Amino acid sequence: xxxxxxxxxxxPWPPNLRERRWRYATFFSTYLYQGLIAGFSLTALANAHVAxxxxxGEIGLHAALAGLPWTFQPLLWGPLVDRAGHxxxxxxGASAIAAGHVCLAGxxxxxxxxxLALVGGVFFLHSLFASLLxxxxxxxxxxxVPASELGRxxxxxxxxxxxxxxxxxxxxxxxxxxWDFRHSVLLLLGxxxxxALLPLLVRESPGDPLLRPQAGASRIAGPVSPSFGRFLKRLxxxxxxxxxxxxxxxxxxxDFAFALFEVGFTVDLIRRQGWxxxxxxxxxxxxTLVSGTAGALAIGFWSDRAGALPxxxxxxFAVAATFAxxxxxxxxxxxxxxxxxxxxxxxxxxxxxxxxxxPALMQASGRRIGAATEFETYMAALNLGSxxxxxxxxxxxxxxxPVVALLLVVLVCLAxxxxxxxxxxxxxxxxx
Numbered sequence: 473x474x475x476x477x478x479x480x481x482x483x484p485w486p487p488n489l490r491e492r493r494w495r496y497a498t499f500f501s502t503y504l505y506q507g508l509i510a511g512f513s514l515t516a517l518a519n520a521h522v523a524x525x526x527x528x529g530e531i532g533l534h535a536a537l538a539g540l541p542w543t544f545q546p547l548l549w550g551p552l553v554d555r556a557g558h559x560x561x562x563x564x565g566a567s568a569i570a571a572g573h574v575c576l577a578g579x580x581x582x583x584x585x586x587x588l589a590l591v592g593g594v595f596f597l598h599s600l601f602a603s604l605l606x607x608x609x610x611x612x613x614x615x616x617v618p619a620s621e622l623g624r625x626x627x628x629x630x631x632x633x634x635x636x637x638x639x640x641x642x643x644x645x646x647x648x649x650x651w652d653f654r655h656s657v658l659l660l661l662g663x664x665x666x667x668a669l670l671p672l673l674v675r676e677s678p679g680d681p682l683l684r685p686q687a688g689a690s691r692i693a694g695p696v697s698p699s700f701g702r703f704l705k706r707l708x709x710x711x712x713x714x715x716x717x718x719x720x721x722x723x724x725x726x727d728f729a730f731a732l733f734e735v736g737f738t739v740d741l742i743r744r745q746g747w748x749x750x751x752x753x754x755x756x757x758x759x760t761l762v763s764g765t766a767g768a769l770a771i772g773f774w775s776d777r778a779g780a781l782p783x784x785x786x787x788x789f790a791v792a793a794t795f796a797x798x799x800x801x802x803x804x805x806x807x808x809x810x811x812x813x814x815x816x817x818x819x820x821x822x823x824x825x826x827x828x829x830x831p832a833l834m835q836a837s838g839r840r841i842g843a844a845t846e847f848e849t850y851m852a853a854l855n856l857g858s859x860x861x862x863x864x865x866x867x868x869x870x871x872x873x874p875v876v877a878l879l880l881v882v883l884v885c886l887a888x889x890x891x892x893x894x895x896x897x898x899x900x901x902x903x904x
Contacts, residue, residue, distance in 0.1 A: 486675060487675065488678045489612060489616045489674060496628050497670055497674075499629050500628050501632065501667055501671060503636065504636040504667045505636065505667035505668045506632075507633040507639075508637070508640040509598065509660070510633070511637040511642075512656075513534075514637075515641030515756060515757065516641050516642075516753055517534075517644070517648065518535065520645070520648045520649070521588060522739060523742070523749040524585060531738075532735050532866050533592070534591075535858075535859070536859045537592040537595060538592070538595040541603050542606075543859055545603040548600070549607040550849070552607075553608055554845050561615075562612070562676050565609065569671060569672060572605070573668075575597040579594050579653075579654075582594070606851075607848050610848065610851075613834075614843050614844065614847070622775075622780070622834055623772040623775030623776035626827050626831055627771060631764060631765050634760050634761055634765065635765065637757075638757040639761075641753050641760075647659060716846075719853075720850060722888045723829075723857065724853040725884040726885070727856075727858040728857035729881040729884045730858070730881060731857065731858040732861035732864060732880065734818070735862050736868065736869035736874055737874045739869065740874060755815065756815075759816060760819060760823060763820040780831035781892045784829060784892045787825060788825065788885045788888045788889035792885035792886050794820075795818065796882050799878045801813050802874060802875050836850070
């Protein structure tokens with residue numbers, strides 16, 4: 473397959489996405505930026521609220537608010553990014569970063585940690601623009617990264633995100649406990665802006681202007697974009713295919729089951745088993761960092777070597793086995809030791825699934841017109857599952873125990889592994 477990623481570039485400066493080193497550096501930085509904010513909001517801030525007395529329902533609502541815009545990502549931004557011309561996509565990404573920082577500055581309006589509703593609203597607004605940046609990044613990856621490197625690029629973005637989330641979770645857990653809330657917000661703004669510098673400065677091609685696309689840029693991108701109505705019609709036909717519907721159900725089911733367990737189990741560790749929220753944030757950060765760096769890199773190389781679907785199939789079997797062990801440990805009621813073991817097992821494995829899943833989803837989406845929108849639809853199913861699981865974690869935990877969520881993860885992973893063993897069931901064409 474030929475594309476912009478395969479064209480030679482004899483101009484390494486200014487930095488541009490035709491240069492392999494700049495591709496990896498830029499997409500790593502983009503997801504480092506996203507991860508820093510997620511670590512602040514979904515780990516450090518959430519655990520601090522639990523320590524102040526918030527229950528699973530309130531924490532689930534906070535996570536759901538931050539995740540809700542991602543569920544509408546394909547409708548909000550997919551067509552806009554897909555139909556944008558060469559050079560214009562990066563400009564949309566830079567605009568999303570600027571608007572996101574304006575939203576984060578709204579945290580200064582909150583009197584402190586106790587303003588959970590206001591803080592949740594700020595992160596909802598930020599997620600609107602973060603999802604635009606994510607859509608731009610995914611489309612640029614599909615445009616500029618060769619198919620043979622999608623596994624490694626998936627690992628690169630995952631490493632960026634978990635590094636940011638781990639550093640953000642651990643660092644801001646400390647600052648929220650020791651500093652005034654506004655000082656933590658100021659540090660968040662400074663670090664996230666530093667992480668966003670490369671996405672702001674690296675161009676798509678050497679000749680692209682920095683601040684605005686060159687005249688006629690929309691005509692260089694390849695085929696002429698169809699009208700908006702025809703674009704949506706073609707997209708809806710593609711997403712109604714049985715293979716696409718199976719992928720959508722798998723994406724929703726995976727993150728629904730993971731979130732249902734994770735939120736409820738975190739609250740259970742702090743409330744029933746007596747874990748300190750600061751120490752829990754640090755342990756979660758370390759586990760996520762290990763699995764999302766060394767683990768993600770190994771999965772990325774393996775996916776490129778073995779193929780996206782074989783790697784995904786074996787990984788889903790491994791996750792199912794891991795959560796089955798967690799079910800057995802839960803039944804022992806060995807309090808702290810069992811809790812620590814379950815936390816380790818269930819934090820490390822799920823974070824690797826997305827690394828193997830993304831190359832398969834990009835294969836299913838292809839590189840045609842509408843590819844970003846189709847891919848973001850699959851990712852939106854993941855996010856919708858996560859939002860639904862987080863929102864329902866409180867009621868489910870009140871009626872049952874974390875074992876039910878653990879068993880659900882096992883069942884969904886086994887079903888996903890079965891689908892991945894038959895490429896024709898989830899891909900348009902059988903991979904070579």
